[in-house]
Amino acid sequence: MSNTNKPGIAFWIIGIIALLWNAMGVYNYLIQAYQTEAYTSSVNEAQLALMENMPSWNTALFAIAVFSGLIGTILMLMRKKSAVSLFILSFVTATVNQLYWLFGTNAVEVFSESMPYLMPILVIVFCLFLVWYSRDQKAKGVLS
Numbered sequence: 001m002s003n004t005n006k007p008g009i010a011f012w013i014i015g016i017i018a019l020l021w022n023a024m025g026v027y028n029y030l031i032q033a034y035q036t037e038a039y040t041s042s043v044n045e046a047q048l049a050l051m052e053n054m055p056s057w058n059t060a061l062f063a064i065a066v067f068s069g070l071i072g073t074i075l076m077l078m079r080k081k082s083a084v085s086l087f088i089l090s091f092v093t094a095t096v097n098q099l100y101w102l103f104g105t106n107a108v109e110v111f112s113e114s115m116p117y118l119m120p121i122l123v124i125v126f127c128l129f130l131v132w133y134s135r136d137q138k139a140k141g142v143l144s
Contacts, residue, residue, distance in 0.1 A: 005141040007079065018073040018130055025066035025123075033059065046110050058100055065094035069127065076134055081143040084134045091127035098123050 031039040032051060040048060072086030098120035101107050108116045137143045 007137070007142045011137065011142065012077075014133060015073065015077045019070075019077065021126060022066060022070040022073050026070050029062055029066045033063070050105060050107060050110050054105070058097055061093045061097040061100075065090050065097055065127075068093070069130070072130070072134070076130075076137070076143065079143050081138045083143060084131070084138055087127070087130045087134050091124075091131050094127045095124050 030036075043051070068086045069090035072083045072090060075086065076083035102117065102120050110116075134143065
């Protein structure tokens with residue numbers, strides 16, 4: 001089935017920004033999961049201890065959130081409506097992950113010098129935006 005409506009320039013701009021955002025999320029997940037030098041040298045001992053003691057289910061949510069977001073973005077750029085489902089999955093998993101990070105750990109104390117609320121809020125808002133935007137594009141016939 002071919003797409004009936006062509007996307008505007010805003011679609012491509014949002015798509016490229018989403019692709020970069022989600023690629024950064026995947027990168028952050030990988031350096032954290034594999035404890036690379038880039039990661040361990042960027043945090044202090046208390047921050048590293050917090051990250052090492054995160055439950056495995058939370059790490060799994062992080063992985064699901066970033067990979068479903070990246071794949072969803074690629075599908076959106078390919079104009080596939082299945083992107084909507086992946087953005088919803090990314091939103092749900094990222095929201096649970098970020099809320100646990102903020103309220104289920106002492107991350108606010110440990111990361112107090114680096115605005116600990118900013119990134120979790122940005123992640124949730126951006127994920128929600130992608131859900132809304134992809135649904136809107138699907139309703140307009142851009143995604144099929």
